[in-house]
Amino acid sequence: MIMREKFQYDLQELQSxxxxxxxxxxxxxxxxVQALTNQNIDLALKIIEDDVxxxxxxxxxxxxxxxxxxxxxPVAIDLRRIVTTIKIAxxxxxxxxxxxxxxxxxxxxxxxPFIKPIEHIKQMQKLSTEMLSLSIQAFLEEDTVVAKKVADMDDQVDDLYGQVIRDLFNLIQSEYQYISQMTQLAFVARYLERIGDHATNISENIFYLVKGRHYQLNK
Incomplete structure (x- = not known):
């Protein structure tokens, strides 16, 4: 296998x-979020174990x-592909x-028992997971249109996050005995909001890969 073919093979393995x-x-x-919804402790423990x-x-x-x-x-676009892969990973x-x-x-x-339905949290998870999948697609296809779509979706995640926090805040006085649960639900919403931010970071790196310059999306 000649040098260039070997490089392309390794680059494809990296992307895979x-x-x-x-x-x-x-x-x-x-x-x-499935574990949270079903309050499945065994599934939650498996997620923690599988993180390795x-x-x-x-x-x-x-x-x-x-x-x-x-x-x-490598130089130019090939070097950007490798550096971008490290950042996205x-x-x-x-x-x-x-x-x-x-x-x-x-x-x-x-x-x-949950003090409030967690539908907004479930919606946040669905959106943020879709953003992740689309961002990987955009990277593999070097598609800035899809990358921009991912960044735009982050506004929806942010809106849902704000709604969750407002709902929890309104319950503080009447359901103070559940303050620990409210804190954990607020944390969960924050984690999902941050996932959306990281998907936006990936989109920005795709723009860097394709355009050769840095863009700030959804700021």
């Missing part, structure tokens, strides 16, 4: 690992990316950490 990382994280996000797979895969991505840079000394790994945090909040709430 990134997609796998995104799929693992999207699944963790979905399961984390995400961490290991991010390390593999970083190691392969560094090896490509060191051995192939870091954002995805952080999203997976938030899924773990949601699982931990689920454990802390335990079997205590």
């Amino acid at each position: 690992k990134l997609k796998e990382l995104g799929d693992l994280t999207a699944n963790a996000l979905t399961l984390s 797979k995400v961490d290991q895969l991010e390390e593999e991505i970083n190691d392969l990316a560094i090896l490509l840079i060191a051995k192939q000394q 870091a954002d995805i790994e952080r999203m997976a950490d938030f899924a773990v945090n949601i699982a931990k909040s689920t454990i802390r709430i335990g079997n205590e």
Whole structure:
């Protein structure tokens, strides 16, 4: 295999690992809110245990990316692809950490009945997971139109986050005995809001990859 073909093969492997990382994280996000909804402690514990797979895969991505840079000394667009992959992997790994945090909040709430429906939280999870999946698609296809769509979706996540916090705030005086649960639900909403921010970061990195300059989206 000639040098250029080997480089393209390794670059495709790098992108394949990134997609796998995104799929693992999207699944963790979905399961984390499923665990919360059903107050399933066993599922929450499994999410926490499985996070090691995400961490290991991010390390593999970083190691392969560094090896490509060191051995192939890529320039211009190829170098941007590798650097962007490293940055995106870091954002995805952080999203997976938030899924773990949601699982931990689920454990802390335990079997205590919810003081309010968590439909807005479920909507936030659905949106943020879709943003993650679309951002990976946009990266693999180098599609700035899809990347911009992801950034625009973050406004919906922010609006839902604001609604959750307002609802919880309005319950503080009348349901003060549930302050611990309210705190955990507020944390969960914040984690999901931050996931949307990281998906927007990925979109910005896609613009850098394609355009060769940095853009701030949805500021």
